[in-house]
Amino acid sequence: MAYQVLARKWRPRTFAQLVGQEHVIRALANAFASERLHHAYLLTGTRGVGKTTIARIMAKALNCETGITSDPCGVCSACTQIDAGRFVDLLEIDAASNTGIDNIREVLDNAQYAPTAGRFKVYIIDEVHMLSKSAFNAMLKTLEEPPGHVKFILATTDPQKVPITVLSRCLQFSLRQMTPQQVSGHLNNVLNAEQIQFEPGALPLLGHAANGSMRDALSLLDQAIAYGAGQVEEAGVRAMLGAVDQSYLFELLNALIARDGAALMAAADAIAGRGLSYEAALHELAHLLHQIAVAQTVPGALADDLPQRTNILAVAQALAPEDTQLFYQIALHGRRDLPLAPDEYAGFTMTLLRMLAFAPAANSHIDALGAPAARAPATAPVPTAPTEAAAPAEPTVVEEAPQRAYVPTIPVQMHTPEEAAPLVAAPAPAPAEPTPPWLEEEPANRVFDGDWRTLLGRLKLGRASMLAQHAELTGHDGDSYTLRVADEHKMVATRDYQESLREALEGYFGRPIQLKVNVDASTADTPAAQAAREREQKQRDAEAQIQNDGFVQTLVRDFGASILPDSIKPV
Structure with a gap:
C-alpha cells in the first residue's frame, strides 16, 4: 500500500478528534445533538486550522445513516464515502478556481433537486471570498432561503472580503490558531501511535515552526522523520529548520549580562561556524526573552515542561526586567531590518552590539568590545586641585573618578607641560575654570517648594526620567520624598530606577536624599499625566481656533470645504 502522508492520515474524522477548536466543536455538537440546524455556515480562520475538516465532519453528521448526530458512526456507507471523497450528495467547490457566475449558477440549478443517497445535499465552498461580485449576487437568494434538503458550508481565510449580505445569511464560526503546546502535544500522540522514536525537545520546535497550523x-513532522532516517531528533529538527541551539542563546545572554563584548562576538561566531540561520537566531532569541520576561513578571505562567526552564529562571534572576524588555525590542527590530543589512552576519552582530551599547549602565563605563571598566568606590572624593609636584611629560587629560552624584564636579582642562608646572607648584584656592551654569543659577543649598514637575525640569535625570515622569509626589519632609507609581508603570519603579532618581536628587540638592516609592492601583497627578492633559487642552484650543477662523468658515460655507481634525496640530 502506498505511503499516506501524516497530514491526511491523521485528519480528524469526528468532532472529538479535533484539536484546539473547543469553542466551535461545542456549539456544533450541541446543535446537531438537538437537531437545531442552520441552512448556511461560514467557517473562518488561517490555513491549516481545520476549516475543511470540520465541514466534512458536519457533512457526515448530517447524513450519517444512524440519523442526524453529533457523533457520526464512521462506518456506514455515507460516512465512509464522505471520508473517501465519493459521496454523491456532497459537492466540494474550490472558489479560487470557479469564481464566475456561470459556475455558481450551475450549482444553484442543481440544488433544487432532491438528494440521491443522503439526507441532505451539502455544498462546501472553499475560499469563498474569491468569488466574483456577480457570483455572490447570484447566490444571495438561494443562500437566504435554500430548499430544505440543502446545506451550505462556506470556508474562507479572509472574511473581510466576503460581502456583508452573505455574512448576514450565515452562522459564522471563527477558528483559532493552535498554540505551540497544543500542536506539540498532538505530535506526541501521533509519534507514539506510529511507534516512531523521538526526542521530546524536538516537538516544541515543530510546534513553534507550524505557526498555529x-x-x-x-x-514538518513528515519532513523531520525523513531527515532523521525514521526518528525525530532535536539536533536534526534544529538543523532542518535552521534554528539555533538554545545553549548558544544562553551564551549570548550571559555575555550581555557580563557586559563582555569579546564573549558576545565569540558566541555569534560560534553560530556562524555551525552554519545556522541568523534570522532564525533572532527569532529564537526574541522567543527566549519573552519567556524570561514571563518568568520575571508572572513566574507561575512559565510552563513546567520547558526543556530549558532552569536556565530561563537563572537568567531571569540575573537580568534586570528593563533590560529584558529592551533586548526584546532590539531583537524584533533587528529581525525586521535583517534584509537591509550588508549580510545576515552583519545584521545579527549589529543587533547584539545595540543590546550591549544601549543597555542601562548606572555609574559605569562600558567598553563596547571589552569588559566593563573598573568602578571607583561610591564615596571617592572629587579632586579640587593638584597636589603632586611632578608635572606630566606629555599633554594629558585628567579624568575624574566615578563618584556619588550629589558631589559637584569641576571641569578639567588639558594643559601643556609648561602650563601644568605653575598649576602644580602653587595650589589655587579656586578652580581655573568657571563654575558650570547649572550651579550658578541657584545657590548650592537649594530648597524644595513642593512643585515636583518643576523640580524634575531642573534635574539631570537620564534613565531615571521614566520613573520620575510617571511618579506622583505624595509627600516630602525635609530630605525625604515619598512617591506613588501606578501598577501599569511598576516596571520603571525597580531598585535601579529608584537609585538613579535618588542620585539625581542628591546631585541637585548637594546632600543625601531618602526616597520611598510605593506602587498603587492608579495615580492621577504625575508629571506625565499633567503633560498629557496640557497637550489635550492645546489640541482642543487649536481645533477651536481653526473652527472659529473667519477665513476657514468662508471656505466651508462657500466652497463646501471640510476640516480634518487629525490634520490640526498645536504650534
Missing part, C-alpha cells in the same frame, strides 16, 4: 505541523 496543525497541517503544517504534520507536514
Whole structure:
C-alpha cells in the first residue's frame, strides 16, 4: 500500500478528534445533538486550522445513516464515502478556481433537486471570498432561503472580503490558531501511535515552526522523520529548520549580562561556524526573552515542561526586567531590518552590539568590545586641585573618578607641560575654570517648594526620567520624598530606577536624599499625566481656533470645504 502522508492520515474524522477548536466543536455538537440546524455556515480562520475538516465532519453528521448526530458512526456507507471523497450528495467547490457566475449558477440549478443517497445535499465552498461580485449576487437568494434538503458550508481565510449580505445569511464560526503546546502535544500522540522514536525537545520546535497550523505541523513532522532516517531528533529538527541551539542563546545572554563584548562576538561566531540561520537566531532569541520576561513578571505562567526552564529562571534572576524588555525590542527590530543589512552576519552582530551599547549602565563605563571598566568606590572624593609636584611629560587629560552624584564636579582642562608646572607648584584656592551654569543659577543649598514637575525640569535625570515622569509626589519632609507609581508603570519603579532618581536628587540638592516609592492601583497627578492633559487642552484650543477662523468658515460655507481634525496640530 502506498505511503499516506501524516497530514491526511491523521485528519480528524469526528468532532472529538479535533484539536484546539473547543469553542466551535461545542456549539456544533450541541446543535446537531438537538437537531437545531442552520441552512448556511461560514467557517473562518488561517490555513491549516481545520476549516475543511470540520465541514466534512458536519457533512457526515448530517447524513450519517444512524440519523442526524453529533457523533457520526464512521462506518456506514455515507460516512465512509464522505471520508473517501465519493459521496454523491456532497459537492466540494474550490472558489479560487470557479469564481464566475456561470459556475455558481450551475450549482444553484442543481440544488433544487432532491438528494440521491443522503439526507441532505451539502455544498462546501472553499475560499469563498474569491468569488466574483456577480457570483455572490447570484447566490444571495438561494443562500437566504435554500430548499430544505440543502446545506451550505462556506470556508474562507479572509472574511473581510466576503460581502456583508452573505455574512448576514450565515452562522459564522471563527477558528483559532493552535498554540505551540497544543500542536506539540498532538505530535506526541501521533509519534507514539506510529511507534516512531523521538526526542521530546524536538516537538516544541515543530510546534513553534507550524505557526498555529496543525497541517503544517504534520507536514514538518513528515519532513523531520525523513531527515532523521525514521526518528525525530532535536539536533536534526534544529538543523532542518535552521534554528539555533538554545545553549548558544544562553551564551549570548550571559555575555550581555557580563557586559563582555569579546564573549558576545565569540558566541555569534560560534553560530556562524555551525552554519545556522541568523534570522532564525533572532527569532529564537526574541522567543527566549519573552519567556524570561514571563518568568520575571508572572513566574507561575512559565510552563513546567520547558526543556530549558532552569536556565530561563537563572537568567531571569540575573537580568534586570528593563533590560529584558529592551533586548526584546532590539531583537524584533533587528529581525525586521535583517534584509537591509550588508549580510545576515552583519545584521545579527549589529543587533547584539545595540543590546550591549544601549543597555542601562548606572555609574559605569562600558567598553563596547571589552569588559566593563573598573568602578571607583561610591564615596571617592572629587579632586579640587593638584597636589603632586611632578608635572606630566606629555599633554594629558585628567579624568575624574566615578563618584556619588550629589558631589559637584569641576571641569578639567588639558594643559601643556609648561602650563601644568605653575598649576602644580602653587595650589589655587579656586578652580581655573568657571563654575558650570547649572550651579550658578541657584545657590548650592537649594530648597524644595513642593512643585515636583518643576523640580524634575531642573534635574539631570537620564534613565531615571521614566520613573520620575510617571511618579506622583505624595509627600516630602525635609530630605525625604515619598512617591506613588501606578501598577501599569511598576516596571520603571525597580531598585535601579529608584537609585538613579535618588542620585539625581542628591546631585541637585548637594546632600543625601531618602526616597520611598510605593506602587498603587492608579495615580492621577504625575508629571506625565499633567503633560498629557496640557497637550489635550492645546489640541482642543487649536481645533477651536481653526473652527472659529473667519477665513476657514468662508471656505466651508462657500466652497463646501471640510476640516480634518487629525490634520490640526498645536504650534
